[in-house]
Amino acid sequence: MKNLLYSLLTVGFLLCATSCMEIDNFDAPDARVSGRLIDKTTGQNFITDHGDTHIRIWEMSFSENPAPQGIPVQFDGTYNNERLFAGTYDMLPQNGPYWPADTIRGVRIGRSGATQNFEVTPYLHITDFEATLEGTMLTLSCRLSAPFKEMTINGVTVPIPNVLEVRPFLSLTQYCGAANYIGEYWTNDYRVNLRRPWDRIDTNGDGVSEETYKITIPVKKGYTYNVRMGANVNYTDQKFNYSEVKRIVVPND
């Protein structure tokens, strides 16, 4: 009687103790995809900053309405993800300051890796970027140019959205842009507020702004800054198109 009770209890205990154990025998995701975001107008990698633009992917193998995932495009315009589940994906460059791109459907991503490049057309180019240092005052200037004043997307012709503002970005590291900047300089004192349609910026219609935008900012002695300028238009994410990065050494004298 007692033995029976004990054995029953033992069996019960073992059942309870093991009931929550589950061996996760599914392999970790190990499929890889990488590539470049290419500026269609120059053929070069798209100029951006960390996190400004993403490759949006949808895993189409299992669901008709999958949640999107985002692969951030890096500073140099490349992206890479080595931790995906193998499968068929739809891919679309998104969030960045370029005309809406087309979704590339049915990309097979497996363990052997896939390469997928994307061509996008930026809204703006920052041209004639110059940085001149006088003492501790840094003057940045640039002009804007728009590769296209309008674009036909899905049969609808839309103009380039209103240009919002021109801003300087200063950083103490090699990375520079709207994700890597010295916060003190992100104020309305150091920007050119435009908020107007492109045809009021480029009045003679040659694709380049008539005005040269100039911003003067104080910098500190003994520091080396990485500097660029950016301008954005009123689209979904309002991210910036950037100039190249210039290195400014402020002497310690």
Next chain:
Amino acid sequence: MKKNMNTYKYLFLAVIFGFIVSSCHDLDLEPKGIFDEGTLFNSDYGIRTYFGAIYNELPIEDLNYYHNRGYASGNNISNYWEGQKNSPAVLGGEAAGRRDGDGTPEYWPYERIRRINNFIEAIPDYSAIHSEQQINEYIGEARFLRAFYYFGMVKRYGGIPIIDKVQDPAAPLEELQTPRSTEYDSWKFIYEDLKFAMNNMAEKSVTGRANRYSAAALMTRAMLYAGSTANYFETLNITPGPAINAGLMGMQRDQAAEFYQYVIEAADFVQKGGYRLHDGANKEIAFTEVFTEDLNGVEDLFVKQFGEFGNSSIYNSRLHHSWDSMVLPLGTGLASDVGSALHPAWDLIRLYQMPAIAKENENGDLVPVRFNSLNDLWQSEEMEPRAKGTFFFSGMTELASKEVMDLQAGVYRKFPGTLADATADAQTNAYMEQYRIRTHAARGQVDVQTVDGVPNVKINGLYGLSLSGGDEGRSLTGAFIRKYVNPAATAGERGLYRSSTPFKVFRYAEVLLNRAEALYELGLLTGDESKKTEAFVYINQVRARAGARAYTMVASPKDVGLEINAVYPIDENLQFIRDERARELAFENHRFFDLRRWRVLHSKMENFYHRGLMGYYVVDEGKYIFLNDREKENRGLNYNRANYHQQIPGSQINRNPNLIRNDGH
């Protein structure tokens, strides 16, 4: 002993045996302790009980609401005292505090909607007990409540699944997985419900329960939101995807006029109901009474009540709120716990009619105006009484405690410069370092120093400001909130979960402001000048009660869009109407949602920092100045414009794959 053990063992086994044997017995009996539908729907009392929980969880942004926690509903016990600390007023630019979320927690109240649908379907069966008119009143009330829940969702997501029948859980899955309706149809659904409610609900109701005018008030608010979305959605230029192409999010500008027209009709309906603005000889006191007196049938259209003081004040619950304790500073007769965590900000204060704190000098630079005392600011005739009813400025007396709100930010040894020198975006600069003295005084201490040979110079006020002590208990911005503060609070009523001042969900002033905005927008859309003119009739009614000067419409208004950083042009008269809302409805949790529906929140909150109205003493002049400094916590704010249409919760898409996600995320 052994025998005893055995007895217990057998007894135990017998009991277990008894349970097992009887466990399959069919117990399909009516339980006596549960009120079933028949019991509840048989009487008004029963129906009130049924509606109780539905009222309780309405999406009202009350004095407990804050974004990340969502609506303070049910018996959910979870830190509602933080409602003020993390108030939506922070992201709306009204007050400094801790920013908490974008207002995007999942909100999917179909469980309550099911109860309402159930009522609407079942109540006609009780025609033997209730008259036809009564039944229609009840259905009207139910449809008001349903519209309110849908409003809470549509203003977040745009189009949502419309479920107006009780779904059968046994139905095939495809029938249960209702897809989203278009945003336009969703707003129209709310319109239909409210239209029915306006025509059928009772004319009068007790405080806390809705009547047909409450439904009309919700109609003015909801349709104004719909009109603004239609009017301004396209200014965002969101790249169209599946949701926009299907009309599930956003509307077109040419759909706006219809909704603005509904606002005007519903506001007219309220006006005919005899509602009016509460007024009095003392405009300042009259304005505070709007929030602390029962004005049912006068200005109040719908009120949310809280538990009586002393009557089961449960810590951490939403049965009470903590307003007094969280907006007044710690002190005798003032807050007894935590204290002032929501600090009125310059971005709001500057909108009121008040004496200028700076004037242009001969070079065209703004220079702080010199005052003989900090009290001169609010004792001036120029200060509108409504501002004094909304804020406590330095030197004002809190009525219940008789405490004077002693506030001072610091002193300047001298002030030869301009306003810009002392209020630069940086927290400190060479000018400030040279002349400014502030203090780290502990709470309850007034620091007195000898400055440049002048003895006994007071550096700070008793209730702030100090560089130490974090963001609670004392002032951060040089003023406190007065609106909704109970002027008759007894000792002990100013702790956490000790306030029970009811929240005015809809009041007549809002209806007037909704009407004015709709009229002006409609005037702009249709080119009808008479509508624009009429708008200012209502604006000036609100301003008259506030004790502010009437506004005369500018005949050829300039565009102020660039000035306020909007992405579209805004006519200055319209901006005045918008600012009037900010002034009148401050801290009533409208501002965040208003800026959002106008689609100006993201551009306003672009690396935004809160500033204050900070009084300083200038030692060498013996005068006082006010500076709109940045508050010391220096918290930057941004708003993600993707959240103008919040994303459909993933948990719901998992259950219903027919739900298409919003674009732009």
